[in-house]
Amino acid sequence: MERAAIVILNYNGKEMLQKFLPSVIRLSAFPVYVADNASTDGSVDFLKNDFPDVRLLLLDRNYGFADGYNKALQKIRGEFEYNILLNSDVEVTPSWDTKLISWLISHPDVVALQPKILSFQNPGYFDHAGAGGGFLDELGYPYCRGRLFETLEKDNGQYDDIIPVEWASGACMAVKAEEYHKYGGFDVRFFAHMEEIDLCWRWRSHGKKIYYHGGVLIRHVGAATLSKSNPKKTFLNFRNSLLMLHNNLPEGEFVRVYGKRVLLDVLAAVTFVMQGKMPHATAVAKAHRSFFTLKSHKSDLAPKLTMGKSKKGVKSIVWEYYFKGIKKYSAL
Numbered sequence: 001m002e003r004a005a006i007v008i009l010n011y012n013g014k015e016m017l018q019k020f021l022p023s024v025i026r027l028s029a030f031p032v033y034v035a036d037n038a039s040t041d042g043s044v045d046f047l048k049n050d051f052p053d054v055r056l057l058l059l060d061r062n063y064g065f066a067d068g069y070n071k072a073l074q075k076i077r078g079e080f081e082y083n084i085l086l087n088s089d090v091e092v093t094p095s096w097d098t099k100l101i102s103w104l105i106s107h108p109d110v111v112a113l114q115p116k117i118l119s120f121q122n123p124g125y126f127d128h129a130g131a132g133g134g135f136l137d138e139l140g141y142p143y144c145r146g147r148l149f150e151t152l153e154k155d156n157g158q159y160d161d162i163i164p165v166e167w168a169s170g171a172c173m174a175v176k177a178e179e180y181h182k183y184g185g186f187d188v189r190f191f192a193h194m195e196e197i198d199l200c201w202r203w204r205s206h207g208k209k210i211y212y213h214g215g216v217l218i219r220h221v222g223a224a225t226l227s228k229s230n231p232k233k234t235f236l237n238f239r240n241s242l243l244m245l246h247n248n249l250p251e252g253e254f255v256r257v258y259g260k261r262v263l264l265d266v267l268a269a270v271t272f273v274m275q276g277k278m279p280h281a282t283a284v285a286k287a288h289r290s291f292f293t294l295k296s297h298k299s300d301l302a303p304k305l306t307m308g309k310s311k312k313g314v315k316s317i318v319w320e321y322y323f324k325g326i327k328k329y330s331a332l
Contacts, residue, residue, distance in 0.1 A: 004030045004082040004101045004174075007057075009068050011037040014046050016088040016221070021051060024086070028097045031055060034088075035072030037062040064191035065170065073180060080177050087129075087171045089221035091120055099216045100174040103162075111179040111208040112200065114168035115216035118155055125152045127220040130169025132159030132329075133212035134197065137314040139257055139264070140245045142167065142197055144329070145212075148317065151327040158330070160214040168210050170196035171220050179208065187247065189294050193233065194240040201248045231279040234272075238265060238287035239294075246295050262288075264318055 006028055010017060017034070025032055035057040036044055047054055057072045073083055082101050086092075096115065104113050114134075119127040126132060126146030131153075133145045146153045173196060183202050186195040200210050242261065246254055265284055272281035320326045 001078070002031075002080050004084060004097070005033055005076060005080045006030050006084045006086055006097060007033045007035055007069070007072055007076075008086050008088050009035045009037065009065060009072060010039060010043055010088050011062055011068070012039045012041040012043065013088045014039070014041045014043040017043060017046065020089060020091055021054070024090070024092055025051070025054070027092050027094050029095075030084070030097050030101070033057055033072070033076065035059060035068060035075075037064070037068045063188075066186035066190045066192065066195040067188040070185040070188065073177070073185065077177070077181060082174060083177045083180065084174045085170060085172070087220065089120070090172060091219040093217045096216050096218060097174075100213065103211075103213055104174055104176070107211070109209055110211050111176045111203050112168045112210045113174045114165070114210075114212050115172055115218050116155075116159060116212075116214045117169060117171055118217065118219045119152065120219040120221045122152065123219075125154050126159075127171070128152070128222055129171040129220055132214065133163060133165040134167040134169060134200075135314075136166050136197070136201075137317040139260055139316055139318075140241060141317045142194070143314070143317045146329065148327055148329060149321050151321075153328055159212075162211060162213050162215065165210055165212045166204065167197040167200035168212070171222075172218050179203070183208075187243065189243060190240045191236065193236040194244055198240075198244040198247055201244065205248060231277075231283040234280045235283035235287050235290070238268075238284050239290045242288070242291040243294060246291070260316075264316075 006024065033055045034047055037059050038061045044056065044058065047056060057075050059068060059071055063071055069085060082104060084097055084100065100113055100115060104110060114130055116132060117127045117130045119125045128147055131144035131146035134142055136142055145159050183199065183206065185199070187198055190198065203210060245257055249257060265288065269281040269284040272284070314320060314332055320332060326332055
């Protein structure tokens with residue numbers, strides 16, 4: 001069995017592959033796979049012609065981020081001890097992959113590890129996806145060191161540490177390969193967005209550890225496949241957040257949390273209306289309808305545990321950010 005593989009999931013991302021794949025190949029020690037979700041933009045022909053050494057995992061249709069990775073990693077199951085899931089719109093730095101895997105090898109009780117993720121477009125600032133390590137408030141809203149909602153912190157070395165976190169970003173996540181499969185991989189109902197947070201919660205429910213390594217740096221473009229201005233992204237984020245809560249909370253606890261989430265989601269929808277973003281307000285309502293359609297099809301992937309206290313005891317990151325005006329993690 002080989003030590004590790006880098007797996008990039010692609011769907012009509014030829015432009016991102018052209019821009020970032022050369023540096024990934026040049027600066028990485030482990031073999032690079034591209035799993036293609038039946039792209040129609042010439043991605044596969046481009047890879048075959050320009051990067052014949054990249055190993056292709058061809059899927060028969062667009063399975064989204066969640067099931068796309070499930071099917072891709074299943075194809076190479078048993079060949080590698082570790083997999084590094086890497087977005088196609090990421091600029092890596094020297095020795096990034098060996099640093100991640102070496103640290104995981106030396107910490108066998110850890111199942112997943114995330115590097116420091118800065119923004120590619122805004123040099124020197126943290127990225128939206130994972131930033132300096134991810135956490136959840138007591139209502140299941142995710143937040144990061146270095147990024148609270150739309151406020152990005154400048155990287156001044158304040159998160160150059162190595163700490164346990166509650167979730168690692170799917171933009172770049174090194175995982176123990178067999179632990180990924182053992183605990184069900186990504187929930188296919190999510191399609192895209194927040195599936196990695198759900199999986200990390202599942203791991204933690206079984207006593208597994210997830211860490212952030214601030215000594216390893218990557219830069220992420222973000223929203224290369226689906227822009228945050230797209231109502232579909234709003235729909236997926238709201239719907240998948242509810243699925244995640246239902247997956248991981250006991251029924252009584254879920255009902256309590258859901259009651260509060262409904263109020264906050266209604267407030268979010270009203271805010272969208274006031275901003276003239278009616279498609280986003282509609283997306284919030286559709287998210288709740290879709291959740292009730294999908295929740296009955298859930299498989300029992302995790303033990304049901306009540307929501308623990310977040311690292312900073314944050315009851316609601318929405319309240320802290322929008323009502324108390326707290327814009328930085330350090331001020332929580």
